[in-house]
Amino acid sequence: MPEGPGKTLDCGISTSAVILAAGQGTRMKSALPKVLHSIAGRPLVHYPVRAALEAGCGEVVVVVGHGRERLEAYLSEAFGASAHGIPEAWKGRVKTAVQKEQRGTGDAARAGLEAVRPEADRVLIFYGDVPLLTAPDVAAVATILNGEPNGVALATCTTKEPFGYGRVMRNERGDVIEIREQKDLRSDAERANEEWNPGIYAASVAFLKEALASLRPNNAQGEYYLTDIVSFAAQRGQRVFGVPSNPAVMDGINDRAQLARGERAMNERILEKHRVAGITVRDGARIEDGVVIEKDATIESFAVLRGRTRVGSGAVVDVGCVLTNADIGEGVTLKPYSIVTDSIVRARAQIGPFSHLRPESDIGEEAHVGNFVETKKTRLDRGAKANHLAYLGDGFVGENANIGAGTIFCNYDGFQKQITRIGKNAFIGSDSQLVAPVTIGDGAYVGTGTTVTRDVPADALAIGRAKQENKEGYASRLRGRLAAQKAAAAAEKKAAEK
Numbered sequence: 269m270p271e272g273p274g275k276t277l278d279c280g281i282s283t284s285a286v287i288l289a290a291g292q293g294t295r296m297k298s299a300l301p302k303v304l305h306s307i308a309g310r311p312l313v314h315y316p317v318r319a320a321l322e323a324g325c326g327e328v329v330v331v332v333g334h335g336r337e338r339l340e341a342y343l344s345e346a347f348g349a350s351a352h353g354i355p356e357a358w359k360g361r362v363k364t365a366v367q368k369e370q371r372g373t374g375d376a377a378r379a380g381l382e383a384v385r386p387e388a389d390r391v392l393i394f395y396g397d398v399p400l401l402t403a404p405d406v407a408a409v410a411t412i413l414n415g416e417p418n419g420v421a422l423a424t425c426t427t428k429e430p431f432g433y434g435r436v437m438r439n440e441r442g443d444v445i446e447i448r449e450q451k452d453l454r455s456d457a458e459r460a461n462e463e464w465n466p467g468i469y470a471a472s473v474a475f476l477k478e479a480l481a482s483l484r485p486n487n488a489q490g491e492y493y494l495t496d497i498v499s500f501a502a503q504r505g506q507r508v509f510g511v512p513s514n515p516a517v518m519d520g521i522n523d524r525a526q527l528a529r530g531e532r533a534m535n536e537r538i539l540e541k542h543r544v545a546g547i548t549v550r551d552g553a554r555i556e557d558g559v560v561i562e563k564d565a566t567i568e569s570f571a572v573l574r575g576r577t578r579v580g581s582g583a584v585v586d587v588g589c590v591l592t593n594a595d596i597g598e599g600v601t602l603k604p605y606s607i608v609t610d611s612i613v614r615a616r617a618q619i620g621p622f623s624h625l626r627p628e629s630d631i632g633e634e635a636h637v638g639n640f641v642e643t644k645k646t647r648l649d650r651g652a653k654a655n656h657l658a659y660l661g662d663g664f665v666g667e668n669a670n671i672g673a674g675t676i677f678c679n680y681d682g683f684q685k686q687i688t689r690i691g692k693n694a695f696i697g698s699d700s701q702l703v704a705p706v707t708i709g710d711g712a713y714v715g716t717g718t719t720v721t722r723d724v725p726a727d728a729l730a731i732g733r734a735k736q737e738n739k740e741g742y743a744s745r746l747r748g749r750l751a752a753q754k755a756a757a758a759a760e761k762k763a764a765e766k
C-alpha cells in the first residue's frame with residue numbers, strides 16, 4: 269500500500285467497517301480458505317482490513333465462517349494486541365463475527381452488523397477478496413454521506429465487458445436503483461452494461477438493520493444478496509450515491525488466475541513505491557509487502573525479497589537472490605543466486621555468488637562468504653573469509669580468520685550438534701575437517717588436508733596428514749604395467765568371443 273501504516277484518512281471513528289470473508293471460495297479449488305491465499309507475502313484479507321484501518325474506521329468486523337479458526341488465528345497474529353509492525357492505535361480494533369452457514373453476502377453482512385459496537389453510527393461494508401483497494405477508495409464511499417445520514421453510498425466502476433460482476437442499474441433520470449448480479453441479467457442489453465459494482469457500500473446502522481432484514485433469496489443463486497439493499501433504498505425513495513471509483517484496484521479474486529493478476533499488480537505497486545523512494549529496482553524483481561529497503565540500494569531482476577527482510581542503504585542484491593527475513597547491512601554486496609534466510613549480513617560484507625546462509629547466520633562487517641559456501645547458526649566476525657566450497661555449521665569464526673576451500677565443520681555426530689570455534693587471524697588450510705566440539709586458537713594454522721580432532725592452541729600449527737613420499741621414475745613404470753594389463757584383458761575377451 270502506498271500510504272503506509274499510520275496515515276489515516278478521515279472516515280470518522282464512529283464508522284465501523286464490516287469485511288465479508290466467510291465464503292469458501294469454491295473457484296479457488298483449494299483446501300485453504302480463499303482469503304488466506306496470499307499475494308505479496310500476506311493473505312488477501314490483510315489488505316482490506318488495513319485499508320479500513322488506514323481509512324480511520326473505529327473498528328473492523330471481519331465476518332468469518334469457512335476456515336474460521338485459521339482466519340481468526342491470522343487476524344489475531346497480524347492485528348491483535350501483540351502484533352508486530354502496526355500502529356498501536358490499530359491494536360485490538362479488529363474483531364470477528366461468525367456467519368454459521370454461507371447463505372450469501374447479505375446474510376454475512378447481517379452477521380457482521382450484529383457485532384458492530386453500539387457507538388457506531390455509520391457502517392462501511394466491503395469484501396475480503398479485493399486486495400488492491402486502498403484507504404482512499406473506501407473512505408470516499410463513507411465520506412460522501414457526511415451531511416447525508418439517510419443516504420446509501422456505493423462505489424461504481426465502468427469498464428468494457430465487466431463479466432462476472434453485478435451491474436449498476438439506473439433509471440431514466442440516471443439514479444442508481446438496483447444492482448443486478450451477472451447470473452440474474454435478463455437480456456443482452458443488460459449484459460452490455462459497462463457500469464459494475466466493485467462492492468463497497470456505506471450507510472447508517474439504522475438503515476442497514478432494516479434493509480438486511482428485508483432480504484429474500486429470490487435470485488438465480490438462491491442466496492441473500494447484500495446488493496439488494498440498493499433497490500430497497502431506491503424503492504423507499506432514499507438517496508443512493510454512486511461513487512465513481514478506480515476499476516484498476518477493484519478486481520475481486522475468485523480463482524487462481526485472478527490471484528496471479530492481483531499479485532502482479534500488487535508487486536508493481538510495491539516496486540513503484542521503492543523506486544520513487546530512491547531505490548533502483550529492476551523489472552522482474554519480486555518484493556513482498558513488509559520488506560524495508562533503504563535509499564540507494566539496488567535490487568536486480570529475479571531477486572525475491574520476502575517476509576521481514578531489510579536491505580540497508582547502498583546494498584546490492586544481485587540477480588536471483590532469495591532473501592527471507594534477512595537483515596542486510598549498508599553497502600553489502602549479495603552476488604547472484606545467493607540465499608539468505610533468517611540471518612544477518614553486516615555492513616560491507618560480500619556474499620556469493622551461490623552462497624547459502626541458513627538460519628541464524630551472522631556475517632560480520634567486511635566479511636566474505638563466497639561460492640558454494642553454506643553457513644548455519646554461525647557467526648563470522650569482521651573481515652573473516654570463507655571464499656569457496658565450505659560448510660560452516662554451529663560455529664564462531666574470529667576476526668580476519670581465513671577458511672580455505674573445502675573446509676567442513678563436522679558439527680553433527682548423529683545425535684547432537686557440536687560447536688566449532690576459530691580464533692581471530694587463524695588460517696584453516698583447504699580441505700580440512702574440524703571435528704566439533706573443537707577450538708582453534710587465535711592466529712593458529714591448520715595445514716591443508718588436516719582432520720582436526722583436538723583443540724589447537726593459539727599460534728600453533730596443526731597438521732594431520734600422512735607424510736608424502738616421492739618414488740623417482742615410478743610413473744612411467746606404472747603406466748607400462750597398466751597398459752599391459754588393459755591389452756591382456758582385451759585379448760582375453762576377443763578369444764572368448766571366438
Ligand code: UD1
Binds near residue numbers: 372494520
Ligand atoms: C460480489 C457482489 C457483486 C460484485 C462482486 C465484486 C453480491 C451478491 N455480489 O459478487 O455484485 O460485483 O462481489 O467483487 O454481493 N461471503 C461471505 N459469506 C457468504 C458469501 C460470501 O462472507 O455467504 C464473502 C466471501 O468470503 C467474499 C465476499 O463475501 O470475500 C464476496 O463473495 P463472492 O462470492 O466472491 O461474491 P461475488 O460473486 O464476487
Ligand code: CA
Binds near residue numbers: 395397520522
Ligand atoms: Ca468475489
